[in-house]
Amino acid sequence: MSNEHGESANMVKLILKTTLWLSIITIVEIIAAVLLTDLFERNNMLIVLNSFYIIMSLAKAFFIVSVFMHLKFEVKFLAITILIPMTFLLFAVVALLAEGNSWLQMRNY
Amino acid sequence: MTEATTLTTTAIGPSRWNGGRSPFKVSWGKLMMWYFLVGDSFSFASFLITYGALRFSYESWPAPTKVFSSFPLLEGVKLPLMFVSFMTFTLIMSSVTMVLAVHYGNHEMNRKKVVKWLSLTILGGIIFLASQAWEWTHLIVDEHMTLSQNPFGAPAFGWLFFTITGFHGFHVLTGVIINCIVTTKVARGDYDRKGSYEMVEKIGLYWHFVDLVWVFVFMAFYLL
Numbered sequence: 001m002s003n004e005h006g007e008s009a010n011m012v013k014l015i016l017k018t019t020l021w022l023s024i025i026t027i028v029e030i031i032a033a034v035l036l037t038d039l040f041e042r043n044n045m046l047i048v049l050n051s052f053y054i055i056m057s058l059a060k061a062f063f064i065v066s067v068f069m070h071l072k073f074e075v076k077f078l079a080i081t082i083l084i085p086m087t088f089l090l091f092a093v094v095a096l097l098a099e100g101n102s103w104l105q106m107r108n109y
Numbered sequence: 110m111t112e113a114t115t116l117t118t119t120a121i122g123p124s125r126w127n128g129g130r131s132p133f134k135v136s137w138g139k140l141m142m143w144y145f146l147v148g149d150s151f152s153f154a155s156f157l158i159t160y161g162a163l164r165f166s167y168e169s170w171p172a173p174t175k176v177f178s179s180f181p182l183l184e185g186v187k188l189p190l191m192f193v194s195f196m197t198f199t200l201i202m203s204s205v206t207m208v209l210a211v212h213y214g215n216h217e218m219n220r221k222k223v224v225k226w227l228s229l230t231i232l233g234g235i236i237f238l239a240s241q242a243w244e245w246t247h248l249i250v251d252e253h254m255t256l257s258q259n260p261f262g263a264p265a266f267g268w269l270f271f272t273i274t275g276f277h278g279f280h281v282l283t284g285v286i287i288n289c290i291v292t293t294k295v296a297r298g299d300y301d302r303k304g305s306y307e308m309v310e311k312i313g314l315y316w317h318f319v320d321l322v323w324v325f326v327f328m329a330f331y332l333l
Contacts, residue, residue: 007216008212008216008217011212011216012209012212015205015208015209015212019201019202019205022201023198023201026194026197026198026201029332030190030194033173033174033189033190033331033332034174034189034190037172037174050333053328053332053333054328054333057324057325057327057328057332060324061321061324061325064204064317064320064321064324065317065321067208068204068205068207068208068317068320069313069314069317069318069321070211070310074133074134074135075132075133075134075135077132077133078133078135078140078143082143082144082146082147085147085151086147086150089151089154089158092154092155092158093158093161096158096159096161096162097161097162097165099162100161100162100163100164100165100166101165101166103162103165103166104165104166104167104168107166108168
């Protein structure tokens with residue numbers, strides 16, 4: 001019983017730690033968006049900032065899915081059946097952003 | 110016992126293909142909630158990928174720090190992204206209160222604690238919806254943004270913003286409604302009688318998914 005209680009307390013600790021990380025990442029993202037956008041835009045380096053947002057959002061998604069949605073503690077194959085379909089989206093993102101770019105060129109032509 | 114089943118069990122022994130056990134060690138309901146969320150993430154992905162494709166097809170796109178710089182009751186003051194930051198934190202915190210409700214339900218079957226944390230989750234959801242209502246009203250009434258035009262630039266920005274944040278807001282609304290139903294059932298003691306708080310966990314998965322989608326909606330509209 002005391003062992004179970006300790007496990008429960010550890011889980012609450014993990015939840016609070018995850019909350020802290022989610023908050024820190026969000027605050028850093030907002031500070032970057034408000035203060036650094038102009039600077040990076042002037043130097044033509046907006047892609048660095050944008051990559052940062054994408055990586056940080058994926059990190060937040062990882063924290064939410066693994067800890068809050070508890071997927072880290074489920075059977076590995078359950079996680080695999082959920083995550084594999086998501087990789088197909090990567091294909092859609094690449095294909096359609098390239099397509100969008102070609103619409104731009106047609107518009108300008 | 111029929112002859113056929115006797116034959117299988119005696120011939121090859123109890124097999125993992127005979128059914129009767131869950132290979133993923135989760136209940137049917139929870140598994141189906143997960144696969145519903147997989148499907149739903151594809152609907153949000155199709156929205157956001159459309160947004161990306163259209164955005165790439167315009168020379169310039171409205172800058173988030175210019176579009177989203179108002180705050181309720183503070184007219185004329187420019188506070189870029191501050192209101193949406195408040196909304197984001199409301200949603201993150203409501204996700205935390207939800208995970209605590211799930212935790213105290215599964216580990217302690219503590220009815221009082223579950224009701225407390227679920228109520229706070231509902232409160233967070235309502236604050237988020239009210240904030241979104243204010244933001245939409247501000248954009249429609251003060252900035253005259255419509256589905257087909259807006260004062261910020263690319264015409265597609267308007268309908269993309271309203272459809273995507275609207276679809277997300279609709280998810281928050283349904284989440285709040287289902288949360289209210291589940292909270293009532295917890296308070297009534299339904300799950301104590303049933304001996305399992307799994308329903309709280311299932312609606313919890315849905316609520317976290319709504320938070321997860323907001324991470325990407327927030328990135329697409331307010332950061333990039």
